Amino acid sequence: MTMLLENFIMSLQAIRANKMRSLLTMLGVIIGISSVITIVSIGDSMRNFMTDQYKDVGINRAMVYTRPLDGFYSDSDYFTVDDLDIVLEAMNGDLAYADLNGWSNGTIKRKSLDINVEMQEVAKHFESIANVKIIEGRMINDADINGRRPHIVLPEKTALEIFGTAKCTGKVIEMEVEGERRELTVVGVYRKEMSAASLMLLGNPTAYVPYSYIRNADNHMTFYLNVYFADDADKEAGYRRLTNVIARMKNRQPEEIRMHTVAEEMQQVDMVLGSLSLAVGAIAAISLLVGGIGIMNIMLVSVTERTREIGIRKALGAQPWDIKFQFLTESAIISAAGGIIGTTFGLATVLILGKVVDIAVVVNPGTVLLAVAFSAAVGIGFGFYPASKAANADPIEALRYE
């Protein structure tokens, strides 16, 4: 115990005696550790951010389409409004929502600049899956759909753009949609908090309109079925059942039905990001190795410089282990100090970066712990050879050294 303390004091003294050199040696470890922490944390934050985006889009969501036979689509390959009800019924509660994946663009003519309104054509039960916060009025409901009512729900930003206020329920918007003039009554306004990064990735929030009003026809057809599974549905079984239901409906084999699920896509993106940050992190870890070699180098210099001192200590009765321990302590202190400074530096970089691009920062305590432990191990590992060299020096040779 006292030996530990004495060694610690002696090592600090030696490090202080060579401030500049010790600092430069530490620099290798500082750069290594801070880059590992920065890179791994950026990777983790990115993954977390992407997962959040997918959750926002709807983790239960899937797109279904039939693969064309011989490269051609036949009429039966398209989905119609009637198909929606058939599918929902056949899935028996496992499917919370289905629509024909329709989107329209409305243009509000203004003297100066026209206002563009992107609209998602929603179907029955949209209310139940819409993941937004209504701040005025209400969401599009089944009565709007069934009644083909000219109703619209606006995102707050668009409401402000058009009316200068979010309190605009009951007001009528005149716009041109695919060449036709439409008049839509605002029934609700919703708010969605989005960071700059998610805005960039997902685009502006869209308005919602009943597909039945916009399309105004029962014979409307699309390629894709856009579905949301129920929260409590068994996803794997659900995918299989939906494939079978659609295959039966379209008189096709289940293999000919294609499905993209958000969950699957999320997993893939997560995996790609995960291995990417691992790979870059590993490259950064190499700089730690270089830092370790720097420590070894400087410890070798230190041992040579202090050969005479080692000889004196041995003459006074220092055990080989005492000498080894003294130099190991020194290299461990250098690398651990480098590790701590590097960690602080890395964390600060990550936090500042997170503030700048406005995404939530994820710092894995395991990563930090691992990085610091690794740096201490580097110090001890690379300090071992120089320390052993000192410990095994012949006392009389060491005393004669000039």
Next chain:
Amino acid sequence: MSKAVIRLTDVSKTYDTGAIQVQALKHVDLVINEGEFVAIMGQSGSGKSTLMNILGCLDRPTSGKFYLGEDDVSVMDPKELATVRNKKIGFVFQSFNLIPRTTALKNVELPMIYARRPKTERRRQAEALLARVGLADRGDHLPNELSGGQKQRVAIARALVNQPQMLLADEPTGNLDTGSSLEIMELFTALNSEGVTVVVVTHEEEIAAYCGRVVRFKDGQLISDLLQEPVRPAAAAKGGDDR
């Protein structure tokens, strides 16, 4: 007859420098008993330092036997040798060999640190020994803030701190003026009268005069071994008090 602390039988030391082999000690037989005060003399290159390094367990003989008390030093491993150097031997060098950038007090404490003695006891013992060598007020000084004589006295305090049976000094006064030299010898005489065996290498007859026995070497061989009546400190001219 008193107990032998050092027993050398047929000890030789050959330095192999590749091209030439230097026989620094040739078949030396020497017994030093407990409580003796011995001067080793001889011209430069006669093997005095070589002998002292062997006695101090810093170096090993090429051939021959060396017993320290009852123990055969030639069979000891580096750990045991370290323990012997720490506990049984105090070594004083011509060039002081204090650890640089380390206070006098800390230098004196060092052998006790390696002996794993508790801190408070270390501090007390180190201060007592610094006082003993007349440097009670120099504990906080760094080696480069001390005069040669003061450095050597710190080194002596350090050599004595673990209460060794014997003190080996290789030209301890070689770098000192006469005043400081005589002070050191008075200190050795006092220690010897307390029972510590002292072996001193010197070139100067007035230093050797303090000793009860003078052993002379020439070309690695022991050529004479004489007992004499030592000068008592009171009889010696006192050097300037530099405290």
